[in-house]
Amino acid sequence: MxxxxxxxxxxxxxxxxxxxxxxxxxxxxxxxxxxxxxxxxxxxxxxxxxxxxxxxxxxxxxxxxxxxxxxxxxxxxxxxxxxAPQASADFMADLARASNAFAQSTVRTATSRSTAQVVTIGRIDVPLGTPNPLVPAVNPAWLFTERFNDIVEDIVENRRVMLIGHTGSGKTSLIEQIAARAQYGVLRSNMNGQTTVGDFVGFWTVKGGETVWVDGVLPAAMREGRWLIVDEVDFAEPAILAVLTAVLEPGGRLLLKEKGNDIVEPHPSFRLFATANAVGAMSQFRHLYQGANLMNEAFLDRWRVYLIDYLSPDEEAEVLMRTLAPHLSQTMAHTLAAIAADCRAAFAREDLASAFSTRRLLDWAQLMLRTGDPERAAGPAIYAKVSPEDAALIRSIIRHYIATQA
Ligand SMILES: Nc1ncnc2c1ncn2[C@@H]1O[C@H](COP(=O)(O)OP(=O)(O)OP(=O)(O)O)[C@@H](O)[C@H]1O
Ligand SMILES: [Mg+2]
Known part of the structure; x- marks a missing residue:
């Protein structure tokens, strides 16, 4: 050999x-x-x-x-x-035991602080805040689905939560609706525009001949225990991201260098949220959100990041019914939800360039009730917002479901 x-x-x-x-x-x-x-x-x-x-x-x-x-x-x-260690079956059995024990210990913690008033949102007990003018209005039509329980629990645990997803999928309103029910004031700051570090952190100004410091939205929220939503964080300038990073740790304090190194301690009710369209799992859609920046992993790792998808057709039909019943019938609601689902499928196939938000659907349905004409209502609610090619495809999807006059 x-x-x-x-x-x-x-x-x-x-x-x-x-x-x-x-x-x-x-x-x-x-x-x-x-x-x-x-x-x-x-x-x-x-x-x-x-x-x-x-x-x-x-x-x-x-x-x-x-x-x-x-x-x-x-x-x-x-x-x-x-x-090799016994494969996943053993791990899962261990995890089931650990997770049960964990649940027991948190139930105990919850009952031991049961003097605080709570409101139950989804399956989670949330300690009640105090009424104040910044508490958003409750939208009774807002639908809490099972998948939102984890987010509510994170808020109770004081985690930093980032919601990513397409425009109008319900990111901002989810936080607002939790705050509305639990009675916490909400401040919002949109990074896609003119928000400067000064607006965010604060600045010196002259008032009545005196130089005074004006808190920006971040220290204001931290001191007063507000919930701050940093919208479109993927458009934020690096200086703002640097400031945010400092307060992302639980109990993270803010150092106001401009104000002689004043330290801002977070109020126990302070919560920080971010929303973004094109980050992480959504980065495949960056071309649709022009100008969005890639977020680095170290920054993302400081958040719990949840992907908020559009509601399912059944859920969306329910939201339409809750918002527009008794004027809208069940069948109409399901037809409209199916149209939205088809438009989203076309978007996912890249046949459509524009996303179809729940906001758009609700607006179209409302205008349709006023005009009695789906096609006329679709003008300002849909067609005028998209390219002529997209409008033509959406029109054909609508006609597939609704026999409008040509
Ligand atoms: N679960 C839901 N129940 C009821 N309505 C919903 C729900 N999710 C979304 N909506 C409706 O969709 C609208 C748009 O949602 P929202 O403004 O929260 O979207 P967004 O994800 O923050 O969008 P953007 O990325 O454009 O800021 C809401 O005002 C609400 O009417
Ligand atoms: Mg939003």
């Missing part, structure tokens, strides 16, 4: 068996007489050998894959498996 072949340390060489049936069936891989070729034999249950052939590496790899699918393992693979 060729000396170089003897030193071949191909790990695939060995006998492959499986632990089903009699376990007597096997495949054997050995070095062949020819360089870079392997001998394969197949042993049957009855002790006979019915295949004895020579293959190249590529062919061998394909065979190995097939054997693995069928449950054959070599001696070495069996040893490796036995040495």
């Amino acid at each position: 060729n000396a170089s072949l003897l030193s071949d340390d191909n790990p695939s060489i060995g006998v492959y068996t499986r632990s089903i049936g009699s376990g007597a069936e096997w495949w054997r891989v050995s070095l062949s007489e020819r360089a870079f070729m392997y001998r394969i034999e197949h042993g049957r249950d009855d002790g006979s050998v019915d295949i004895d052939t020579v293959v190249d590496q590529e062919n061998l790899d394909a065979k190995l894959q097939k054997w693995h699918r069928e449950g054959y393992l070599s001696e070495t693979e069996r040893e490796q498996l036995a040495a």
Whole structure:
């Protein structure tokens, strides 16, 4: 035999068996007489050998894959498996126990502070704040779905929450509606525009001949225990991101260098939120949100980032009903929700360049009720906001569902 072949340390060489049936069936891989070729034999249950052939590496790899699918393992693979920690089944069993114990301990914590008044949002008890003019109005039509429970829980735990998703998917209103029900004042600051570090942090100004400091939106929210929503954070200038990073740690304090190194401590009710359209899992849509910046991982890692998708057609029909019943019928609501879903599917296929928001759908439905004419209502609510090509495609989707006069 060729000396170089003897030193071949191909790990695939060995006998492959499986632990089903009699376990007597096997495949054997050995070095062949020819360089870079392997001998394969197949042993049957009855002790006979019915295949004895020579293959190249590529062919061998394909065979190995097939054997693995069928449950054959070599001696070495069996040893490796036995040495490895028990796979995911054990981990999941441990996790189930840990998670139950964790839930028990948090229930205990919740009851021990039961003197505080709470309001239940979804499945989560949220401590009540105090009424003040900055508390948003409750929108009774707003639908809390099961997937929002985790976010509400994060807010109770004082985590920093970033919501990402397409325009009009419900990011800002989710926070506002939680705040409305739990009675916390909300301040919003939009980064896509003229928000300067001065607006955000504060500045000196002259009032009645005196130079006074005016808190920006961040220290104001921190001192007064407001919930601050930093909208479109992916458009924020680097100086603002740097300031934000400082307060992202739980209990993070803000140092106002401009105000003689004044330190702002966060009020216990202070919460910080960000929304973005094109960050992280949404970065594939960056071309739709021109000017959005990539956020670095260190910044993103300081947030719990939730992807807020559009409501399902059934949920959206329910929101339409809650908002516009009794004028709108169930059937009408479902038809409109189906149109929105079709437009979104066309958007996902890149047949449409514009997203179809819940906001747009509600507006169209409202205008339709006033005008009695879906096509006329679609003008200002939809068509005028998109390109002529998009308008034509949306019109054809609408006509598929609603027989309007041409
Ligand atoms: N779960 C919901 N229940 C009821 N209405 C909803 C829901 N989600 C979204 N909406 C409706 O959609 C509108 C738009 O939502 P919102 O302004 O929160 O979107 P957004 O994601 O913040 O959009 P943008 O990225 O453009 O800021 C809301 O005013 C509300 O009417
Ligand atoms: Mg928003």
